[in-house]
Amino acid sequence: MDQLEARRTVNDGSGRLSNSHRPDPPGDHTDDKNKSDISVSVDDNTATSHLEKGLCTRQHLCVSKDEDGLEDTFEDALEEVHEDKALVEDREIDNAAKFELQNDIFSMFFLAPYGSASFFYSMIVFAVQIIILILALINKLKPDGDESIFKIPARNDPEVTLSQFLAIFIAVVVSTDVVDSLEVFLIKYDETILHDYPDATWTKWILSNILRFIEGILGIVVAMVFIVQATDVLDLFLDFTAVLFVSDLDNVAYYIANKGYTGAESVQSLTESMLDVTMCQNERFDDIMGEMTRKKQRRRMLYKRTVFYVILLILLVGMIGVYALQKNGFFYKTKCQRFQINLPAEEYAFFEKCIKNKSDDEWMQCSDSWKAKGEQGSPINFSQFSGVYKMKTKVNSGGADLSHDGRPHYEQVSPSEDFYPDNRDKPSGIFRYCKNENAWVFTIEGVSKGANANDCSWLLKSPETEADTMDDLPEEDWKVWTGAIDESAVDITCLDCKDTKSNGAPDQAKDSGCNFRGEC
Incomplete structure (x- = not known):
């Protein structure tokens, strides 16, 4: 009588995989040539492959006379599929709950020890950004003769108006610091980070996001002023590009430090170690948004998209208001x-x-x-x-x-x-x-x-x-x-x-x- 052996792979609790055997199911015996050795392996990455293997096993043995044994083998394969699906879901949940730090000088400020080269490097770059943006804003808003409010032109050609709306969309897409800083509400500060970075306190975590938000908002405001004051398409995008470059200096400075161009090994070392630092999702946010499920990543993206579209909507409404006032002749009052x-x-x-x-x-x-x-x-x-x-x-x-x-x-x-x-x-x-x-x-x-x-x-x-x-x-x-x-x-x-x-x-x-x- 032929015997059908199914070797079942299980977890012995120690993280190692072992095989367990069970007796051959009863059935008709044929020649030894017809014996079937069914092995169901576990793939931690893709649970679907188990289902396919189970189905293929059953299809392969459909010609066998031992129907009961085939049924048990298929059920075992399905059990393994369910177990592996749970493992995959747990990993997806775990990955969705983790947040990698942004590759910019604000993350460097968060991790850097007080008084270190990395600390002063990040602060100097931030100060340069703010000073340039403030000087540009003062220059653009400085009263000049009979100019209208915010020096907005009384009238614009259609091609300039279209360029203004396009520039607003580009500004929000490129300026991600505001959206990234507001993720602080999604992320739970983990005190275990103090073991590797003793100065990465909760206070610095909040402060780093506040600085990122200030720089991001100021960059958008200055870009918006340049946009509404534009009277020529070429000048609009030249000035607008300059503002975006200044707003992106925090990322450029990180890249320079990561490549070792600063000359300080400690600064370069910090930028490399930042890549392995992750934070966890805030439990209070979980209570609001629902239980931890495989949709956590979607919820996070929904939050970021909501912030993105709110900012875009505010700027578009402002630009539409300016356009309506221009069409109404409002800005000619100052002439x-x-x-x-x-x-x-x-x-x-x-x-x-x-x-x-x-x-x-x-x-x-x-x-x-x-x-x-x-x-x-x-x-x-x-x-x-x-x-x-x-x-x-x-x-x-x-x-x-x-x-x-x-x-x-x-x-x-x-x-x-x-x-x-x-x-x-x-x-x-x-x-x-x-x-x-x-x-x-x-x-x-x-x-x-x-x-x-x-x-x-x-x-x-x-x-x-x-x-x-x-x-x-x-x-x-x-x-x-x-x-x-x-x-x-x-x-x-x-x-x-x-x-x-x-x-x-x-x-x-x-x-x-x-x-x-x-x-x-």
């Missing part, structure tokens, strides 16, 4: 609102069109007073439109009216009474931006160059410019339309006065142009 503008004494025989087109309204609708001026041969003299021009604002929000090509426009406050004697017909002069001409232009309400004119019917035109307001316009090289194109100059003076008092005493030199009420 000069009123200008004294003196136009050249050039003439344009416009009213003659009212006579030439009396029977035909191809050019314009002329009032009786304009037709009378045409009959009298009176031209438009641009100097009569000199005066005060004020930025047009929205009634509800107070922001600038951006209805003309995305920039504010300026309307004449009090049109000339001499030129328009009747109260019914007093069109005012307007300064606005003309996108078709890529310049600022002067127009008069109702005065057109014709129905097919696509040049904003300009009567005066500045040199080509991207200026957002009249503050930045040149006064020379203006084009004047007199039926032909001539050149002239326009005098532009801001009438908004700013307080220039210093220590209670006014600056006489700056205030004289504003009747000693401030700087114009």
